[in-house]
Amino acid sequence: MNDSNTAARQPDVRPAPMQRNAKSANRYGELQAARPMIECREVHKYYGDYHALRGIDLDIREGEFFSLLGPSGCGKTTLLRTIAGFEDISSGVVLIDDKDMAAVPANKRPTNMVFQSYAIFPHLTVAENVAFGLRRDPRSKSEKAAAVDEALKMVGLTGYGNRAAHALSGGQRQRVALARALILKPKVLLLDEPLSALDRKMREQMQVELIKLQRQVGITFVLVTHDQEEALVMSDRIAVMFEGQIAQLDEPESLYARPVTRRVADFIGVMNFLPATILSEDGEVIRVDVEGLGEIELAHSQVARNEDPDAGPMIGFRPEAVSIFPAGQSQTAPRQNGGTIDEVVYYGDMTYYDVRLDEEDGTQSKPVRISMRNVYGRDVSCVGDRGVIGWAPSSLILFR
Amino acid sequence: MSAPRFDAEARQGLAMVSPPLIYAILLLAAPLLTILAYSFFKDGYLEVIREFTLENYRAVWTDPVFHKIMLRSLGVAVAVTLATVLLAFPVAYFLSFVVKPERKALWIFLITIPFWTSYLIRVFLWKVILGHNGVINSSLTGLGLIDEPLGFLLFNVQAMVITLAHAYAPFAILPIYVALEKIDRSLLEAGRDLGESRLMTFWRVTLPLAMPGVIAATLIVFIPTIGDYVTPELIGGGKIPMIANMVQANMLALDNKPMGSALAITAMLIVTVVSLIFLFFNRRFLRVQQ
Structure with a gap:
């Protein structure tokens, strides 16, 4: 494959490792220039004696689709919950949009989460679920209803507003969870293994839809996953975590073609x-x-x-x-x-x-x-x- | 081919359900039907005249004593239910949300300890606590806070409410605890994540989802307390009868079985109607599947 003559005769044509096909070069450049939306500095988290996060240093850029990838127990979910405000950190600093989050409780943070179990309120309808976070929104009732319809349309659930939440399929619950979070226009959307409960076909479809949705709304997405394929498909950048530390932070192509350690190489593909x-x-x-x-x-x-x-x-x-x-x-x-x-x-x-x-x-x-x-x-x-x-x-x- | 096999299965099923079915018919349905039949008979001297009449029911509905006692029974039952459920909720909440998982079994065990003694002994216990020379009065006199024993502690409606609320507390705690345990904890995080404080998350998520347990607790406490016989007799001192005492008086002391039966059936219908109205107003909470 080192001169054009042999490449033409090779029966299997492979993409060169560093060629960016899914994401445009334009977007790549823009993201590199973007300011950081989330900054973690020397973040440590202990559960008793257990050292769950061991000095996380991380910048997640504005508008980026970022993934935290690692095996179970590597601390990726803990890190996400730390950003969301569900876990206090033992030491270090977490900044979101340049503001220190130390004293900011989960309900006051500019983040929203899509939970692994989707956490759809079973006692509310789809529309009531989506409107849950709008209680203190000063807009009129009809304006809020229009916003709910708009959010449902965005996730492809037009007309589902009056359905009971428990009557939905897994994929539909996922969409409700997305609409419920995105209607609040957060600065960061956090996704905790959102696709792991779906079957393979549905998962692949949702991967593409999530990428499109992220491009459309332009919000910073932070995805937690243990599925390396999912991370490679969806992310602008990936942080691979082992035992509470980031082993490598890179674009998917670099991560795959140039792993920096043997363990990363073994985990990815x-x-x-x-x-x-x-x-x-x-x-x-x-x-x-x-x-x-x-x-x-x-x-x-x-x-x-x-x-x-x-x-x-x-x-x-x-x-x-x-x-x-x-x-x-x-x-x-x-x-x-x-x-x-x-x-x-x-x-x-x-x-x-x-x-x-x-x-x-x-x-x-x-x-x-x-x-x-x-x-x-x-x-x-x-x-x-x-x-x-x-x-x-x-x-x-x-x-x- | 499949028909004989189905018959065999059906026979097997019938054989399995028949002992409890016979038991239920003999011990529940038969006495109930007897009471129902008696309520339509005439009362004679030392005997029951087996002739159909609605006179008993007319007498019950027009009797001002029945009205007063029925209203008192309802009042006591509502007060007991309110007190029990309101006090049981924090206990159940503590048990579900604060107690560590490995300690929960121990706590439930502790809550059931009052059941180890008989209901009668527990009622007597309250008499000992609240009585003229009881624990409270002798403590207060001993401390020099009062000169005379307090007379308003026992033999009144409040004392009955306290006694019954204590007796039924575990019945209220356990269903509420089960409902709280079933709540997916990520729902509460979702409530916080969507901008609500802990208090508002409790109000908008925890409480509605715990309602099936609260409704069960309410009915479990309300229905038996309305027909309670022992507490009015002992704590009320026999001077503040409830509906069960009135039924008992008619059945035995007055030897008017048809009247007693009509009272019992009427009280049962009133409890049924009140319970159904309560369920109707809470129907939206019962449709939720978690």
Whole structure:
């Protein structure tokens, strides 16, 4: 894939990692210049002896779709609830719109929340739910009713106003929760795992709708999720959290292509790891010997941290950074290795191959996962088949 | 194919429900029907004349004594219900929102302790506390705060309300507690998040959602207290009868079973009507599914 000639002949066309397709370059620039809406400085939170947030430093920009991503128990929900005002922080500062939130209770903060359970009031109708926060709004009754209709229209629930809240489906509850929060025109909308209760189809549909809604209203959205795919699809920027700390804060593309630690790489998508030995290192390149791949020269920009120093240096690559072809078929990747297919997982549009790479001493490496886009007219290879693995050193990351 | 199997299932079902059904017919429906029948019979000397008459009901409805006693029974029951539910709500709220989850079972256990002794003993207990030489009077005299024992503590309606409210407190606490426990806590956070203070969130979210429990507590306290017999007899000193005492007097002392039956049926109808009106006015709270 390093010159145009080979790229044209490659049967599977992959997007270059840094290409921004979903979000326009214009929006990207605007957001980079935007002022911070939420600022966290050295935020710590203890529950008794348990240290839930360990010094969070974070700027969330105005108008940004920001995600807090991490496994359960990493503190992402605690951080969101801290911003909402449901949890007091043990030390540190949280600023929203340049104002210190230390003495501001949840009901006085310029934030609104979409709860994981949606928290729709079961004793009220849909319209009463949406109008709940308008009690002290000075507008007339008819103006408020019009605002409720407008909010319901925005989330695609026109005509549902008189329905009983408990008669709604999960997706509809979610929309009511959104309308109820957005009608108050908050500076920040907080979303606590809002899609986790929906089925896959509904979830994917709501992801797209949420992105559109965020563009439309221009409010800062802060999403908490444990689903890395969801975070990659929806966010302008993502903070990956482990054990109460932010491990990496980046745009989705950078996070995926250039994880800064092995743990981030492992959490976001699939990453293959092969043990490596560092042979030599100078100001320009690092020469490593990788099990199954041989000797490689890497640039210093391809180095990331390995949190576990005992594990030794590792080479990591994504399943789609490598391709596999039946043995004997000519291909033009800069580096090629032989291997045996250990497992085939067919997904319709894609196939995952677990491949054992040949070693120089005649043994084989542990299986690595390779994904290939399926092309009509080309047979999917079978378990036990020999294949040629094509790759380029530029798509590898050294964790050490 | 499926018909015989269904019959077998139906037989099995019938076999399972018949013991409680027979029990219920014998012990609930049969006495009730007997009372209903008696209320339409004539009273003779030392016997009941089995002839249909509406005279008993006419007598009940035109009797000023019945009016007074029925109104007093309703008044006492309403006062007891109000006192019990209003005092039970904070206790139930404390139990649900303040007590740590691992301590809740212990607290519920403590609340049921009064049930370990019989109702009669608990009523006597209040007599000991409120009586002429009772706990309150002897304490106050001992402290030199009063010279003469207070006479207004016992043998009046207030004393009856205090006694009954204490006796029925757990019946009110438990249904309200269950209703409060069922409230999803994120609803309260949502109320706060949407700009309401804690007090307004309680008023707009917690209270409406606890209403099914409050309604249950109200009925559970109101219905039995209206027909209470022991407390008016002991705490009221027999001088302030309620409807049950009047029924008892007619049934035994006056030996007028048809009149006693008509009184009992009338009182039952009044309780039913009052309860249905109460439910009607609170119907919107009962439709909520959480």
